[in-house]
Amino acid sequence: MAHHPDSVRINKAISDSGYCSRRQADTLIEEGIVTLNGITATHGDRVMPNDEVKISGKPIRENDTTVYIMLNKPVGITCTTDRRVKGNVVDFMKHEERIFHVGRLDKPSEGLLLMTNDGDIVNKILRAGNEHDKEYIVTVDRPITPDFIERMSNGIPILDTITKKCEVEQLSRFVFRIVLVQGLNRQIRRMCEYLGYEVERLKRVRIMNLELGTLPVGKWRDLTKEEVRELKNRVEDSQNTPQANRSEKTEGKRRRR
Incomplete structure (x- = not known):
């Protein structure tokens, strides 16, 4: 039987919500305390995005607890959810939801970092290809020349490839x-190094439609409804699966018409 593309197995829906692991979810289903739209759930059940899954009568995730946060990351904070790392971003923010970062900014870099508990959007953003543009303001250790600008724009050989x-x-x-x-490892720093420059300050000021604006260093705010809507619109074409790339050509034709 063909499944609806947006449906997921109930144990996955529970684990995706961050409630517990899939295996633990299976146990809860066996105990008969999981309901799907008010009916006791069984292992084979599939969940659609608007279905309501409850465990012992409580929703696994209230719809309004999905958070999208813009952080102005300070220098010295590490983008990791590993709490053993001193200065990790999760401990720095002390948010009540279990949130994680979308992409990363190196420890010595600062600026816009998107934090969320929406696992779906993370994959979509990271796979959004050219739609996923990120803007940085960079200070280097010696005067910039027209040749530097031209070579940086046209591609630099780093990490066995040439930058786009x-x-x-x-x-x-x-x-x-x-x-x-694109987001190669320490890309801007490596590009500058290749041309004999050293980065003294690197600040990300925009990701797609999200602008850092006047948000002070070390502070964060929730994205506005409009920002979230626009972000989701931009990435909705990039399916949450690797085969998205294969259908890009046909997608492109459709969009250009």
Whole structure:
């Protein structure tokens, strides 16, 4: 029997909500305390996004506890959910929900970091390809030349590849703006190093439609409803599966018409 593409098995729905592991969910289903839309659930049940799953009468995730947060990450905080790492971002924020970061910013970098408990959007954003642009303001250790800007925009050989063409603009003697659509390990730092420059300050100011704006370092705020809506619109074409790439060509044709 073909399953609806948006449906997931009930044990996965429970584990995706962060309530417990799949195996623990199986045990709860066996105990008969899990309900799906008010009916006692069984192992084979499949859950649609708007279905209500309860355990002992309590919803596994209240609809309004999905959080989307913009953090202005300070230098020195590490993007990891591993609480054993000193200065990890989770302990830094002390948020009551179990949240994790979307993508990462190196420890010595600062700026916009998206934090959420919505696992679905994380995968979609990371797979959104060219739609997923990120803007940085970078300060380097010596004066920027037209040649530097041109070479940075046209691709630099790092990590056995050549970086994709990107938008680079000089802002002042030592400062430039760069928009990336890929996220190689320490990409901007490595690109600058290749050209003999050292990054002194690296700040991410935008991810897709999300602008850091005047949010102070170390502070965070919830995204507005409008920001969340726009973000979801931008990534809805990128399915949450690796085969998304295969259908991109047909998608592109449809969109261009």
